[in-house]
Amino acid sequence: MIVKKAEHVITAVKPNQYPSTGYPEIAFVGRSNVGKSSIINTLVNRKSLARVGGTPGKTRQINFYNVNDTFYLVDLPGYGFANVSKEMKASWENIIETYLYSRKENNLKLIVLLVDIRHSPSKDDITMNQWIRGFGLNTLIIATKADKISKSQINLRINDIKKVLQLSNTDKVLPFSSEKRIGIEAVWSEIDEKLRK
Ligand code: GTP
Ligand code: MG
Numbered sequence: 001m002i003v004k005k006a007e008h009v010i011t012a013v014k015p016n017q018y019p020s021t022g023y024p025e026i027a028f029v030g031r032s033n034v035g036k037s038s039i040i041n042t043l044v045n046r047k048s049l050a051r052v053g054g055t056p057g058k059t060r061q062i063n064f065y066n067v068n069d070t071f072y073l074v075d076l077p078g079y080g081f082a083n084v085s086k087e088m089k090a091s092w093e094n095i096i097e098t099y100l101y102s103r104k105e106n107n108l109k110l111i112v113l114l115v116d117i118r119h120s121p122s123k124d125d126i127t128m129n130q131w132i133r134g135f136g137l138n139t140l141i142i143a144t145k146a147d148k149i150s151k152s153q154i155n156l157r158i159n160d161i162k163k164v165l166q167l168s169n170t171d172k173v174l175p176f177s178s179e180k181r182i183g184i185e186a187v188w189s190e191i192d193e194k195l196r197k
Pocket of ligand 2: 036037038051052053075
């Protein structure tokens with residue numbers, strides 16, 4: 001993918017705030033701090049288009065990024081952040097759920113679920129994976145922060161993630177690192193394929 005243009009379009013909470021251009025969307029979900037905003041920056045080759053944070057819970061609303069005036073990369077709020085009130089948690093879950101319900105039939109071409117390569121997927125990750133597959137959505141799993149482990153560990157960790165998420169042999173889990181720029185081509189190729197359909 002040659003990125004000629006990447007710009008933040010809107011920070012939204014409700015569907016009436018989502019863009020209405022009808023461009024296809026590729027959305028990123030996953031635990032807080034897993035690297036959703038970072039992967040967007042890395043894919044479009046921009047340092048701080050999406051806000052990256054040391055403190056989990058940096059992205060609390062939905063951010064839409066226009067790429068080449070042809071599609072959106074969508075940064076969803078992270079889940080599983082321990083230090084929030086019940087109300088806050090419910091509000092984030094509601095934001096994610098509302099987005100998926102309103103976009104699943106048309107705009108949403110692929111949902112990318114990010115998990116940290118170092119850890120087995122959490123209960124929330126397992127629930128999210130089952131839930132998005134239950135919607136019949138195209139799903140891609142990405143194992144982030146691959147720079148944090150040795151190369152020889154990568155396949156072992158990928159297999160563990162596949163096992164815990166009960167994926168079939170044909171389901172892909174792609175290792176990725178925003179830090180070391182690992183896996184960029186492979187992710188773009190998955191996105192490209194879904195955009196062409
Ligand atoms: P929320 O917005 O809170 O949901 O988090 P997020 O999923 O958007 O994570 P974000 O991209 O803000 O990254 C969280 C932290 O992880 C930041 O300190 C990043 O610098 C770091 N990080 C992200 N990707 C990588 C990576 O590939 N390698 C390493 N080593 N650190 C990373
Ligand atoms: Mg974020």
